[in-house]
Amino acid sequence: MSNKKPIGWPQAIRDVLIASINKGQLPVLFFGLILLLIVYKMPSEVAGQLAIKIVQDLEDWYLAGYAGFGIVVVGWTLHAKSLNRQIVRLLERK
Numbered sequence: 001m002s003n004k005k006p007i008g009w010p011q012a013i014r015d016v017l018i019a020s021i022n023k024g025q026l027p028v029l030f031f032g033l034i035l036l037l038i039v040y041k042m043p044s045e046v047a048g049q050l051a052i053k054i055v056q057d058l059e060d061w062y063l064a065g066y067a068g069f070g071i072v073v074v075g076w077t078l079h080a081k082s083l084n085r086q087i088v089r090l091l092e093r094k
Contacts, residue, residue: 020029039047057063 016029017026020026039050042050054063058067
């Protein structure tokens, strides 16, 4: 029999905060939460218009620079992680 209690939402939030602090992603987490809160508090008509505007701007290539920036950031992150794994393997070999 296990004496473990089920994990509740306070423990889950604590774990997410600790993981984001350890990985240096706390500012990104707060920025995302603020954006979600702003969109959540918008009237549904305005949020719908915002979504339509974003899709139209993507179709008209007005947001191509931002999309390209996001792609570059994701690519850089994946590349940095692969280099880190290679370095760790190299150091463990010696």
